[in-house]
Amino acid sequence: MFNKENRTEKFKDAETIIGGSIKVKGNFHGQGNIVIEGCLEGSLKTNANLFIGEKAKIVANIEAQDAIINGEVYGQIKIKKYLSLGASAKIFGDIQYEEISVEKGAIINGQLIVKQENEASKRKEHSKPEEEQEELIEEKE
Amino acid sequence: MNVYIYDDFLNKSKYNRTINRLEIKLTDLGLNGKIIRLGAIKNIHDAIESEIKNGAKTIVAVGNNETVFKTAAAVIEHQALSFVPQKTLFFIIPIGKNDNSIADALGIKREVEACNTLLARRIKKIDIGVAGHNYFIEKAEMPSENAILEIDGYHLEVKEKGVISIINLAKKSNIIGEKIPKPNDGKLDIHIKTRDKEESFISVKSFKIISKGQALFLDDSVEIKTPIEFGVIPGGLEIVVGKERSFE
Numbered sequence: 001m002f003n004k005e006n007r008t009e010k011f012k013d014a015e016t017i018i019g020g021s022i023k024v025k026g027n028f029h030g031q032g033n034i035v036i037e038g039c040l041e042g043s044l045k046t047n048a049n050l051f052i053g054e055k056a057k058i059v060a061n062i063e064a065q066d067a068i069i070n071g072e073v074y075g076q077i078k079i080k081k082y083l084s085l086g087a088s089a090k091i092f093g094d095i096q097y098e099e100i101s102v103e104k105g106a107i108i109n110g111q112l113i114v115k116q117e118n119e120a121s122k123r124k125e126h127s128k129p130e131e132e133q134e135e136l137i138e139e140k141e
Numbered sequence: 142m143n144v145y146i147y148d149d150f151l152n153k154s155k156y157n158r159t160i161n162r163l164e165i166k167l168t169d170l171g172l173n174g175k176i177i178r179l180g181a182i183k184n185i186h187d188a189i190e191s192e193i194k195n196g197a198k199t200i201v202a203v204g205n206n207e208t209v210f211k212t213a214a215a216v217i218e219h220q221a222l223s224f225v226p227q228k229t230l231f232f233i234i235p236i237g238k239n240d241n242s243i244a245d246a247l248g249i250k251r252e253v254e255a256c257n258t259l260l261a262r263r264i265k266k267i268d269i270g271v272a273g274h275n276y277f278i279e280k281a282e283m284p285s286e287n288a289i290l291e292i293d294g295y296h297l298e299v300k301e302k303g304v305i306s307i308i309n310l311a312k313k314s315n316i317i318g319e320k321i322p323k324p325n326d327g328k329l330d331i332h333i334k335t336r337d338k339e340e341s342f343i344s345v346k347s348f349k350i351i352s353k354g355q356a357l358f359l360d361d362s363v364e365i366k367t368p369i370e371f372g373v374i375p376g377g378l379e380i381v382v383g384k385e386r387s388f389e
Contacts, residue, residue: 019333019341021303026295037339042295 015048020055034064036071054088061093080115143174143259144197146189146212148204151236152180159236159252163203166256174199179211189215199230199381201259205240206279209233210362214276217269217377232259232381240361243279246312246324248383258383265386267324269377270309273369275359278324278378281307283350283357283367285333291349303335305350307371312387323388327375347372 015032018024022038030046037053043060044050050064056071063078070086075093077083083097087105094111102108145167151160167173175192182188189200189212202212216231234255235241241251249255270277285303289296299305308331310324320342322330331348333341350357351368358364 014342015344017340017342018297019335019339021299021301021335021337021339022333022341023298023300024295025298028295038341 143199144192145176145201147178148208149180186215201232203234207362210360246387248386266376269374271372277359288352301335306332
């Protein structure tokens, strides 16, 4: 997982790094890990991990597997698994995630939504014992 | 048959001894072939094309990066544009201490020592960078200020002063995270380093650079003007490489 401890290692794994002096406009879709330290307007999507630096400003809907966000984001955020919001993160939009950690100082102006699929799978897990119990009752009869 | 393309600068007397030693070594190893001196011919493309048609199996650039730039283009064009292209290998015998970064990245040692690499015939296919109507093996560079890079579905704007490098092949990396570009991944690596040491890195198959009045240098040899479209010819050149090359 793309965790906070290996922040310094992030550049080694990153397929794309957008530095602080770069402005990106358009639909920025990648396959590998992405690091954004600059500005981005449009949409941002990756099947892998995303790191958004302290000085970054993102005006876009975001989709990623795991993400660490330390900068400003104006848009919807959909993270498949783990999202970490740093103390300097400012989020203006709804956030969907499976797991989240929020540092003291982070600003969230939007809804926090736990991923639906996860809830569905949890429901299935809960329902399993009942089915098994029914089967046992039938067998006894 | 091997065809050796000697660059102009080798006519200087200070290179006589090196060239003599080189020719003796090539003869000893049974690698001798035809010698073409660049100063004596007007159109290098026609000369190389004609040698390939006459059965040259290996074209060897004897000189530095600029020699490679001039001769490789002719071989690449032959492979890319001929109706029935003949399989032609390419090799470099680097002469002199400086301006041989392409040979370094390919793991080819200097001067006489390069002959053993040619004899070993360790062959790899490498990508060729395309910039407009020009080809490059190593890199293209230009100032970054006010440059716009149009990539598939988005564009990057660089405001700060610095350097944009479009890299196909490099011995070692100055890039953040020590990424070494792979010249056989079908992509070009764009590296932007601005004055305040901010770095950006992105790997793409094709893109366009727009920049007002800025010139771009290909393999430190030729200057071209923007706007210009970049692309890659995957595996465009079959080349004899050394053990200590920068890629697999």
